[in-house]
Amino acid sequence: MNYNILIGGAAGQGINTLSSLLEKILHRKGYYLFSNMDYMSRVRGGHNFVQIRFGDEPITSHHSALDLVIALDQETLDLHQSRLKDTGVIFIDRSLNESKTSDNKQLKTYDFKSVAKELENNRVEGSVTVGAVLKHFGLDLDYVKESCDSIFKKVSIAQLNYTAIEKGMDLAESLLTLNPMPNNQDKILINGNQALALGALAGGLDYYVAYPMSPSTGIMTYLSSKQSEAGIVVEQAEDEIAAINMAIGGAYAGARSMTGTSGGGFSLMVESLGLSGIMEIPLVVVDVQRPGPATGLPTRTEQSDLSFVLTASHGEISRMILSVKSAEDAFYATVRALNIADKYQIPVIILSDQFLADTSQTIDAFNFDNITINRHISKKEDITEGTYKRYEMTENGISPRIIPGKIEGQVILSDSDEHDEYGNITESADVRIKQMNKRMQRLEMLKSVVEEPEHFGSEQPNLLLMGWGSMYGPLQEAVKMLQDDGYKVASLVFGDLYPLPTKLLEKYHDKANTLVNVEQNFTGQLGKLIRQETGIHCQKSILKYDGRQLSGEEIYNRVIKEVL
Amino acid sequence: MTDVKKFDRDVEIAWCPGCGDFSILNALKTALSELDLEPHQVTVVSGIGQAAKMPQYIRTNGFNGLHGRALPPALAIKTVNKDMNVIVNSGDGDSYGEGGNHLLHNIRRNVNIAHFVHDNQIYGLTKGQASPTTDENHKTAIQPEGVIVQKFNPIAFAIANGAGFVARSFSGDIKHLTETMKAAIQYNGYAIVDILQPCVSFNKINTFKWYKDRVYALDHTYDPSNKSEALIKADEWGDDIPIGIIYKRQEQPSFTDLIPQLNDAPLIDRKRHPIDAEKFMNDFK
Ligand SMILES: Cc1ncc(C[n+]2csc(CCOP(=O)(O)OP(=O)(O)O)c2C)c(N)n1
Ligand code: SF4
Numbered sequence: 098m099n100y101n102i103l104i105g106g107a108a109g110q111g112i113n114t115l116s117s118l119l120e121k122i123l124h125r126k127g128y129y130l131f132s133n134m135d136y137m138s139r140v141r142g143g144h145n146f147v148q149i150r151f152g153d154e155p156i157t158s159h160h161s162a163l164d165l166v167i168a169l170d171q172e173t174l175d176l177h178q179s180r181l182k183d184t185g186v187i188f189i190d191r192s193l194n195e196s197k198t199s200d201n202k203q204l205k206t207y208d209f210k211s212v213a214k215e216l217e218n219n220r221v222e223g224s225v226t227v228g229a230v231l232k233h234f235g236l237d238l239d240y241v242k243e244s245c246d247s248i249f250k251k252v253s254i255a256q257l258n259y260t261a262i263e264k265g266m267d268l269a270e271s272l273l274t275l276n277p278m279p280n281n282q283d284k285i286l287i288n289g290n291q292a293l294a295l296g297a298l299a300g301g302l303d304y305y306v307a308y309p310m311s312p313s314t315g316i317m318t319y320l321s322s323k324q325s326e327a328g329i330v331v332e333q334a335e336d337e338i339a340a341i342n343m344a345i346g347g348a349y350a351g352a353r354s355m356t357g358t359s360g361g362g363f364s365l366m367v368e369s370l371g372l373s374g375i376m377e378i379p380l381v382v383v384d385v386q387r388p389g390p391a392t393g394l395p396t397r398t399e400q401s402d403l404s405f406v407l408t409a410s411h412g413e414i415s416r417m418i419l420s421v422k423s424a425e426d427a428f429y430a431t432v433r434a435l436n437i438a439d440k441y442q443i444p445v446i447i448l449s450d451q452f453l454a455d456t457s458q459t460i461d462a463f464n465f466d467n468i469t470i471n472r473h474i475s476k477k478e479d480i481t482e483g484t485y486k487r488y489e490m491t492e493n494g495i496s497p498r499i500i501p502g503k504i505e506g507q508v509i510l511s512d513s514d515e516h517d518e519y520g521n522i523t524e525s526a527d528v529r530i531k532q533m534n535k536r537m538q539r540l541e542m543l544k545s546v547v548e549e550p551e552h553f554g555s556e557q558p559n560l561l562l563m564g565w566g567s568m569y570g571p572l573q574e575a576v577k578m579l580q581d582d583g584y585k586v587a588s589l590v591f592g593d594l595y596p597l598p599t600k601l602l603e604k605y606h607d608k609a610n611t612l613v614n615v616e617q618n619f620t621g622q623l624g625k626l627i628r629q630e631t632g633i634h635c636q637k638s639i640l641k642y643d644g645r646q647l648s649g650e651e652i653y654n655r656v657i658k659e660v661l
Numbered sequence: 662m663t664d665v666k667k668f669d670r671d672v673e674i675a676w677c678p679g680c681g682d683f684s685i686l687n688a689l690k691t692a693l694s695e696l697d698l699e700p701h702q703v704t705v706v707s708g709i710g711q712a713a714k715m716p717q718y719i720r721t722n723g724f725n726g727l728h729g730r731a732l733p734p735a736l737a738i739k740t741v742n743k744d745m746n747v748i749v750n751s752g753d754g755d756s757y758g759e760g761g762n763h764l765l766h767n768i769r770r771n772v773n774i775a776h777f778v779h780d781n782q783i784y785g786l787t788k789g790q791a792s793p794t795t796d797e798n799h800k801t802a803i804q805p806e807g808v809i810v811q812k813f814n815p816i817a818f819a820i821a822n823g824a825g826f827v828a829r830s831f832s833g834d835i836k837h838l839t840e841t842m843k844a845a846i847q848y849n850g851y852a853i854v855d856i857l858q859p860c861v862s863f864n865k866i867n868t869f870k871w872y873k874d875r876v877y878a879l880d881h882t883y884d885p886s887n888k889s890e891a892l893i894k895a896d897e898w899g900d901d902i903p904i905g906i907i908y909k910r911q912e913q914p915s916f917t918d919l920i921p922q923l924n925d926a927p928l929i930d931r932k933r934h935p936i937d938a939e940k941f942m943n944d945f946k
C-alpha cells in the first residue's frame with residue numbers, strides 16, 4: 098500500500114507548513130514517507146509543490162500517479178489534474194471553486210478558509226486542510242498533538258493548530274482505511290541536507306564556512322542552528338573564494354573544516370581546491386548540484402558537475418570524490434569523508450544534488466555507536482629528528498601533521514609554491530618530482546579505500562543499469578518493476594566515484610549484455626568516467642536534464658521503450 | 662624579550678639587493694622578539710608576490726597561500742585558535758587589488774589580526790605593472806601612457822569603513838616600523854599598517870629617496886582617536902606624507918570575543934565525540 102499526495106500553490110501560501118505538519122503526523126503514526134519539493138526561484142508567487150508519498154513499506158522514489166491533490170490555487174488544478182488516478186480526489190477551498198467544474202466528481206470542495214477565519218487566524222488554513230486529509234485516509238487524532246508541539250514552538254500556536262486540525266476533520270469524510278502501523282521510535286524523517294549536516298556534527302566538524310547558494314544553503318542553516326549547542330563555529334563568508342580559503346586556513350590551524358556550495362560557487366573555489374592539494378591540507382567540500390551552466394535553473398536538480406570536479410584545479414592533485422545516494426548515506430558518507438580527508442591530507446569532494454537535498458525520507462535512526470573520529474594528528478614523540486618537517490618524505494607519501502602552536506619550538510610552513518620537506522619554496526627539478534610523487538601516490542592508496550557501488554537486483558543480469566548519487570532510490574524502484582515483469586536486470590549505483598571502484602563493474606559487465614548509464618545530465622558523465630577508467634562502454638544511456646528528477650517509474654518506462 | 666635569532670630561517674632570500682622588504686623582515690623579527698613571542702606562537706600568513714614571500718624567510722608558523730587570499734585563512738586561523746598571534750604580510754597588489762573584497766569584509770569582522778601591507782606602489786613579482794596604489798601618470802609596460810585611474814587610498818578606506826587601528830610606516834625607518842608593528846600586534850582587533858617600501862627594480866619614481874624626502878612622523882601632539890582629524894591626515898600625500906598611527910579607536914570586542922562558543926578554550930581544543938551529536942536526531946523523530 099502506498100499513496101501519493103501533491104500539495105501545490107504559489108510561494109508564500111504556506112505549503113511548507115502544511116506539508117511539514119502532515120509529514121510529521123504520518124511519520125509519527127509509523128508510515129514510511131518519501132517527500133520531495135519542486136519549487137521556483139522566487140519568494141512569492143509562481144508554482145510550487147510538494148509530493149508526499151507514504152505507505153507501509155520503505156519508499157525510495159517519487160511517483161507521478163496521484164491519489165490526492167491539494168490545490169491551493171487554480172494553476173495546481175490545471176497542471177496536475179491529469180496525473181490523478183481514477184480513484185484520486187482533489188481538495189480545494191470553496192473560494193476557488195465558485196463557478197467552475199462543479200460536476201467533477203473527483204473535486205472535493207471544502208470550507209478551509211472560512212474555518213480558519215472562524216478560528217481568527219487565516220494562517221491555520223493549512224492545518225484545517227491537514228485535518229481533512231487525515232479524515233480522508235480514515236486516520237484518527239493519535240500523535241497529532243505531539244506533532245503540532247514539535248512543528249510550532251509556541252504553545253498557544255500549537256494549540257490553535259491542533260484545534261484547526263480537529264475542525265478540519267469534521268469537514269471531510271473517510272473514503273479510505275489504512276493499515277495501522279507499529280510504533281516507529283527507531284525511525285527518523287530527514288532530508289539530504291539535514292542528514293549531511295548531522296553527519297558532519299557526528300564526524301567531529303569544528304568549522305563550517307560557506308556562502309549562501311541554493312540548494313546547499315540548508316546545510317549551513319542547519320549547522321548554524323546547532324552551532325552554540327554543538328560548540329562549533331559556522332561562518333557566512335563574503336564569497337566562495339573566501340569560504341574555501343577560510344576552511345583551508347581553519348584546517349591548517351587544526352580544526353576539522355568543511356565548506357559547501359553548488360556548482361557556481363564551486364567554480365569560484367577551484368584555484369583553492371588545488372591549494373589544499375599542494376598544501377596537503379585536509380578539506381571536505383560539498384557540492385549540492387543544480388543545473389548549470391552559470392546560474393542555470395537555481396532551484397532544480399541535475400547531476401552535471403561530476404566531470405568538472407574530477408579535474409577541477411590546474412595541475413594535478415590527489416583527491417577523492419564521492420556522491421551521496423540517499424539521506425541515510427549522506428550521514429555516514431560525510432563522517433567518512435572527514436576521516437579520509439584527515440588521514441590522507443587531501444581534499445574530499447562530496448556530490449549531492451537538489452533532489453536529495455530537499456527530499457525527506459523515512460529511514461532507520463542513525464547509529465552513532467560505530468562512528469569514530471580519526472584526526473591523524475601527530476604528537477611531539479612522532480617528531481623524529483628534532484625538527485619538524487611538514488612535507489617529510491615518508492614511505493606511504495603521508496607526512497606527519499602537527500597543529501601550529503601546540504608543540505613548543507616547532508613551526509609549520511605550508512605553501513602554495515612547490516616546496517621542500519620543510520616547506521621552503523624550491524624550483525629544484527628533483528624536489529618537484531619527489532613531492533609530486535609523494536602527493537600523487539595517495540591516489541593508489543585511495544583505491545583500496547573506495548567502496549564498491551551498491552548492487553541491486555539479479556545476480557546474473559542481462560541488463561545492467563548504472564547510476565550514481567541520487568539515482569539510487571529511483572533505480573532500485575525501476576529494477577523492482579522490471580524484475581516483476583520477468584526481466585533479468587540489476588543496477589549498480591556508485592557512491593564513491595574517484596578513484597573509481599572497478600571490481601563489481603568488471604564482475605557484472607562480464608555477465609550483462611547491455612549496459613545502460615542512467616543520469617541526470619546531457620553528456621553521460623558517469624558513462625564517460627567508466628570508459629576512461631576501465632575501457633568499458635555503456636551501449637545505451639538514459640539521460641534527463643530538464644531539471645526534474647527521474648522517478649523509478651520513468652526509468653522503467655524508458656528502459657522498456659528505449660532499451661529493451 | 663626572546664632571542665631575535667630564533668626567528669631566523671636558514672634559507673636563501675630571493676629579494677633584490679636593496680629591496681625594502683629586507684627592512685620589513687628585520688623589523689618584524691625585532692617586534693616579535695620584543696613582544697616576547699616564541700616562533701611557535703606566531704603564524705605569518707601571506708598571499709602571492711614578493712612581499713608575500715615573508716613566511717618563507719621568518720621562522721614562525723607560515724601559511725603562504727594564493728594571490729589575494731591572505732586574509733581568509735588568516736582570520737580562520739585566529740577563529741579556530743584564538744591563542745595564536747596571526748600576522749598577514751603581503752603586497753599592495755595582493756591586499757588591495759586581488760584581495761580587495763576580503764579587505765573590506767575583514768574590516769567589518771574585526772578579527773584580532775595584524776595586517777602589514779608592503780606598499781611599493783607597484784607589482785614587483787610580475788615585473789612592474791601598476792598596482793592600486795600606483796600614482797597617477799606613472800608609466801609602466803601595461804600603462805604606457807601612464808596610469809589614468811585614481812589611486813586607492815588604503816588609509817582613508819580603512820578608517821572610513823570602521824577599522825580600529827590604521828597606521829602608515831616606512832621601511833626606511835626601522836625603529837618607527839618596529840614600534841608600529843608592535844602596537845598593531847598588541848591591538849585587540851583588526852590592525853592594518855600600510856608600509857611604504859621602495860621597489861628598487863620596478864618603481865623608479867617612488868624610490869627610497871623619494872619617500873625619505875617626504876615622510877614625517879606624527880608626534881605626540883597628534884590625537885589618533887579623533888576620526889575626522891584622522892580622515893584629513895589620511896588624505897595627506899605629496900610633499901609631506903605622515904607616518905605613524907593615523908587612527909586608533911578604543912578597543913572593542915574583537916570577532917572571536919563575540920562568539921560565545923569561543924569563550925573558554927580555542928575551538929581546536931574541544932574534544933569531540935560522535936555520540937554528543939546524537940541528541941540532535943530527536944528533532945527528526
Ligand atoms: C590568481 C592569480 N593571478 C595573478 C597572479 C600573478 N601575480 C603574482 S604576484 C602578483 C602581484 C603582486 O604584487 P604585490 O602584491 O604588489 O606584491 P609585490 O610583488 O610588489 O611585493 C600577481 C599579479 C597569481 N599568482 N595568481
Ligand atoms: S622586484 Fe621590487 S619588490 Fe620585488 S624584491 Fe625586487 S625590489 Fe623588492
